[in-house]
Amino acid sequence: MAYNCKHGVAAGLHWLRTYSKTQSKTQQSIPSDHATWNAPSFYLPQDRDIVQKLQISQRQGSRQQAATRLRLAGSEGAQILEQMLLSQRLILADYRTLQTGQRRALSWQWQASNSEQRLIAELGDLTHWQPIAVTPPYYLDRDNAAMGEIATPLSGSQLTHLYNMPPVPNKQMAITAAQLRRVFTPKQLPLTEDPQLIKESTPIPHLTLTMVPGVNGVQLQW
Structure with missing residues (x-):
């Protein structure tokens, strides 16, 4: 271009x-x-x-x-x-x-093989296109000499990152899915199977004030 x-x-x-x-x-x-x-x-x-x-x-x-x-x-x-x-x-x-070009909705498909899974971005019937990393993202359709907006909740940089993501080996798919879900919501990126994410919480200490009979004051208990 x-x-x-x-x-x-x-x-x-x-x-x-x-x-x-x-x-x-x-x-x-x-x-x-x-x-x-x-x-x-x-x-x-x-x-x-x-x-x-x-x-x-x-x-x-x-x-x-x-x-x-x-x-x-x-x-x-x-x-x-x-x-x-x-x-x-x-x-x-x-x-x-x-x-x-016309505004086109983005959809994602996971293409599976015997050894790996590849994330495929689709824009309807367009077969040859590439994303333009602006926000909202645009696509370049060289076949029809057109450029238009992509309907997606992703930013241009996020879309380009996912578009260029290499295939994921099947044995690493569970770990990759967990990493993707921490960054992208289900609306932004569907997964073949959503991982069960465990949210870590930091313990918060509490102080309990207890009245002790016969003692002038209060006693602190952890």
């Missing part, structure tokens, strides 16, 4: 980085409102808000991430992604523009 390089956000970001390097030599800052920018012709008004949000997302990431790529995450990432889709600013490597 790439940003549309013919016009709009990607070209604007390339120009933005070039402008930033030039201005950093003279210790001048880029105007936050973009009002005084000598922007190129391909930088359209609808790109302005997207670029500003991408800049904020870039600053919040690590320096290494900011230098190599722009990472979309969380609710802010979902908002940026939606704006790009609505303004047709996202294209695939084969130059097909991504369209907004």
Whole structure:
């Protein structure tokens, strides 16, 4: 997946980085409102808000991430992604523009074999898709050049973690199921058999006040 390089956000970001390097030599800052920018012709008004949000997302990431790529995450990432889709600013490597796909409900299935069990994420009749780790999560359907929201109580990072989970050997399934249930509720992730979890409780000491006849005061009993 790439940003549309013919016009709009990607070209604007390339120009933005070039402008930033030039201005950093003279210790001048880029105007936050973009009002005084000598922007190129391909930088359209609808790109302005997207670029500003991408800049904020870039600053919040690590320096290494900011230098190599722009990472979309969380609710802010979902908002940026939606704006790009609505303004047709996202294209695939084969130059097909991504369209907004329908909202699809996520379901989980455990696929069992003789030696292991694999967790499979399903989105209806979609066969080739991958999750986008924003919140709410999105899916990328390359076959139909579409991207849409996933209906799930999971966050984007949680969904991606489960989507990439390796197969579980049958002999380790009971332990893995207990670990998964401590993190995910039955609504978030169904299991082939729910483990019986024992909640540990820390003993709380109590003091009992007892009146002792003939003694001036009280006696404490543990």
